[in-house]
Amino acid sequence: xxxxxxxxxxxxxxxxxxxxxxxxxxxxxxxxxxxxxxxxxxxxxxxxxxxxxxxxxxxxxxxxxxxxxxxxxxxxxxxxxxxxxxxxxxxxxxxxxxxxxxxxxxxxxxxxxxxxxxxxxxxxxxxxxxxxxxxxxxxxxxxxxxxxxxxxxxxxxxxxxxxxxxxxxxxxxxxxxxxxxxxxxxxxxxxxxxxxxxxxxxxxxxxxxxxxxxxxxxxxxxxxxxxxxxxxxxxxxxxxxxxxxxxxxxxxxxxxxxxxxxxxxxxxxxxxxxxxxxxxxxxxxxxxxxxxxxxxxxxxxxxxxxxxxxxxxxxxxxxxxxxxxxxxxxxxxxxxxxxxxxxxxxxxxxxxxxxxxxxxxxxxxxxxxxxxxxxxxxxxxxxxxxxxxxxxxxxxxxxxxxxxxxxxxxxxxxxxxxxxxxxxxxxxxxxxxxxxxxxxxxxxxxxxxxxxxxxxxxxxxxxxxxxxxxxxxxxxxxxxxxxxxxxxxxxxxxxxxxxxxxxxxxxxxxxxxxxxxxxxxxxxxxxxxxxxxxxxxxxxxxxxxxxxxxxxxxxxxxxxxx
DNA sequence: AAGGCCCTCAACCGCCTTGTG
DNA sequence: ACACAAGGCGGTTGAGGGCCT
Numbered sequence: 001x002x003x004x005x006x007x008x009x010x011x012x013x014x015x016x017x018x019x020x021x022x023x024x025x026x027x028x029x030x031x032x033x034x035x036x037x038x039x040x041x042x043x044x045x046x047x048x049x050x051x052x053x054x055x056x057x058x059x060x061x062x063x064x065x066x067x068x069x070x071x072x073x074x075x076x077x078x079x080x081x082x083x084x085x086x087x088x089x090x091x092x093x094x095x096x097x098x099x100x101x102x103x104x105x106x107x108x109x110x111x112x113x114x115x116x117x118x119x120x121x122x123x124x125x126x127x128x129x130x131x132x133x134x135x136x137x138x139x140x141x142x143x144x145x146x147x148x149x150x151x152x153x154x155x156x157x158x159x160x161x162x163x164x165x166x167x168x169x170x171x172x173x174x175x176x177x178x179x180x181x182x183x184x185x186x187x188x189x190x191x192x193x194x195x196x197x198x199x200x201x202x203x204x205x206x207x208x209x210x211x212x213x214x215x216x217x218x219x220x221x222x223x224x225x226x227x228x229x230x231x232x233x234x235x236x237x238x239x240x241x242x243x244x245x246x247x248x249x250x251x252x253x254x255x256x257x258x259x260x261x262x263x264x265x266x267x268x269x270x271x272x273x274x275x276x277x278x279x280x281x282x283x284x285x286x287x288x289x290x291x292x293x294x295x296x297x298x299x300x301x302x303x304x305x306x307x308x309x310x311x312x313x314x315x316x317x318x319x320x321x322x323x324x325x326x327x328x329x330x331x332x333x334x335x336x337x338x339x340x341x342x343x344x345x346x347x348x349x350x351x352x353x354x355x356x357x358x359x360x361x362x363x364x365x366x367x368x369x370x371x372x373x374x375x376x377x378x379x380x381x382x383x384x385x386x387x388x389x390x391x392x393x394x395x396x397x398x399x400x401x402x403x404x405x406x407x408x409x410x411x412x413x414x415x416x417x418x419x420x421x422x423x424x425x426x427x428x429x430x431x432x433x434x435x436x437x438x439x440x441x442x443x444x445x446x447x448x449x450x451x452x453x454x455x456x457x458x459x460x461x462x463x464x465x466x467x468x469x470x471x472x473x474x475x476x477x478x479x480x481x482x483x484x485x486x487x488x489x490x491x492x493x494x495x496x497x498x499x500x501x502x503x504x505x506x507x508x509x510x511x512x513x514x515x516x517x518x519x520x521x522x523x524x525x526x527x528x529x530x531x532x533x534x535x536x537x538x539x540x541x542x543x544x545x546x547x548x549x550x551x552x553x554x555x556x557x558x559x560x561x562x
Numbered sequence: 563a564a565g566g567c568c569c570t571c572a573a574c575c576g577c578c579t580t581g582t583g
Numbered sequence: 584a585c586a587c588a589a590g591g592c593g594g595t596t597g598a599g600g601g602c603c604t
Contacts, residue, residue, distance in 0.1 A: 041574070043598085065589070081590070082573070117592055132593075133571060140569080 040074040044083050048073060052080055053088050061089075086127045093125030097134055105131055110150055 032038055040048075055071045061084065064077030073080065086092075097105065101123055108119040114135075116128035123131065 043572070063589080076574095077589075078575090078591095079573075085591095086572075114593065128592075129572075136594095137570065 037068070038074060039068070039076050039079075041079070044075075044087075048075065049083070049088055052083060056084055056088070082129075086129050091125055092127070097126070097130075101126065102134070102138075105134060106150065109135060 044052075051071050051073045052067065052075075055067050055073070059066070059070075061081075064081040064084075067073055067077060067080045068075055075083070104123060105119060108122055112118050114132075116132040116135075119131050120126055120128040
């Protein structure tokens with residue numbers, strides 16, 4: 001059958017599509033099937049649609065290659081399947097997404113990342129392609145506007161999908177409570193990453209001794225989007241419009257992530273990447289030392305760092321659930337509020353040894369909530385340390401140990417045993433880490449991670465939102481000093497973050513309790529399954545040795561520790 | 563009015579997974 | 584165990600239209 005024979009066909013098909021190959025033969029021209037039949041590409045005509053519909057009615061879905069053989073449709077099987085799935089199948093919704101759908105997509109993306117097909121199953125009548133296009137469009141739009149991709153009240157947690165970090169939802173008072181509660185365990189990382197708004201960065205010692213400039217350099221060399229970010233940082237520096245140093249505050253509650261010109265997730269990632277607290281081992285002072293074919297993880301790919309390409313060039317970036325699209329100059333400059341550059345400088349210049357987790361080092365004066373929280377947590381940690389029955393297997397005080405002894409371990413999942421970024425959070429952490437790591441041949445992150453001592457709990461990255469509602473901007477402050485019971489949050493966004501972003505949060509998003517609960521529950525539940533057994537190789541502990549960073553299995557699918 | 567830019571969407575491509583012989 | 588085919592999935596591309604200058 002000649003589907004081009006009808007009037008409608010000739011009207012609809014550009015001449016070059018009909019008779020002559022388009023400039024892009026591959027994409028809009030024709031191809032030849034195995035049996036020598038010329039297969040048409042490009043837009044479908046109504047006649048083709050009719051043929052396909054008729055065929056499916058008669059034979060049902062599946063066996064798409066047979067369509068071309070049996071119906072005379074000059075389309076390859078894949079094309080037929082796609083056409084059917086995206087446009088012809090019954091019950092497809094057409095038109096713009098409803099606000100409800102949009103919110104659901106946002107939430108699903110926070111949980112799943114770029115799992116478009118999975119997301120589509122939650123949106124009856126919608127296709128993965130639609131959702132994907134919607135999301136990509138949204139990313140661009142929000143980025144351009146300097147708005148966060150995810151609601152500020154969204155929290156992050158390790159993803160349930162491959163290495164992606166999840167932003168789950170909500171936040172708030174509950175979060176504040178979490179931060180203050182003594183029943184929960186903070187990922188040590190939380191405090192290690194704290195970055196004061198101003199001045200004293202006494203606790204920045206836990207930061208990797210990687211300077212921003214180094215990072216910048218590394219990325220520049222990779223022609224990485226990060227360069228832009230740094231350029232903008234410079235601009236920001238000049239503009240003096242910066243309020244807070246968020247770099248390195250991710251775990252600490254992300255006080256001001258919202259100030260970043262990108263979505264919170266991106267901010268988070270940025271924060272993660274920049275301050276990823278690894279490196280208790282001062283050996284890693286140069287990003288160049290990190291090697292590996294690191295694929296940006298889902299979690300990080302969106303950061304300011306371009307999500308479009310892997311650092312190594314060998315990996316594939318997956319837009320993280322936390323992801324946000326690559327940041328461009330405009331996004332940075334457009335954003336009215338930016339990270340405190342002084343803080344950045346401090347971070348960059350701070351000596352790795354200068355920082356300790358000791359609460360004494362924390363300077364509550366420096367900046368507000370984060371500091372307060374940090375200080376408090378440290379104190380908590382110290383007090384608990386003495387009573388802790390757990391003993392560290394390492395003589396050196398590691399982050400994990402800190403975590404362990406402090407009782408701040410959120411999930412009590414034995415992250416200490418997984419002293420690498422590959423815990424549920426680890427995945428994210430790794431991702432983040434990767435994000436800023438220069439590509440080095442085929443090594444996985446664990447190859448260059450400081451070993452035992454770097455046990456910064458990957459779990460720390462498992463930041464999970466459990467908050468139920470959006471609080472008022474001041475709620476955090478009101479509650480930050482109070483202690484509330486909190487049911488094992490996986491991670492908590494700092495109240496500071498909440499505070500900083502509260503306004504934005506009010507403007508753009510209201511968390512969904514159901515989603516938050518869902519995410520919270522399943523993630524926490526799953527992560528808690530991880531026994532606290534010791535493992536010399538964290539990766540092994542999770543059975544991740546063989547997982548490329550960009551192919552990390554869902555946390556829940558990770559082999560449990562023995 | 564014309565050109566450029568941006569956005570949206572449909573479609574293709576390549577890779578991966580799964581099923582089958 | 585292996586090879587192959589089919590299908591699924593995510594990323595990317597290009598066309599077309601609208602908006603802006």
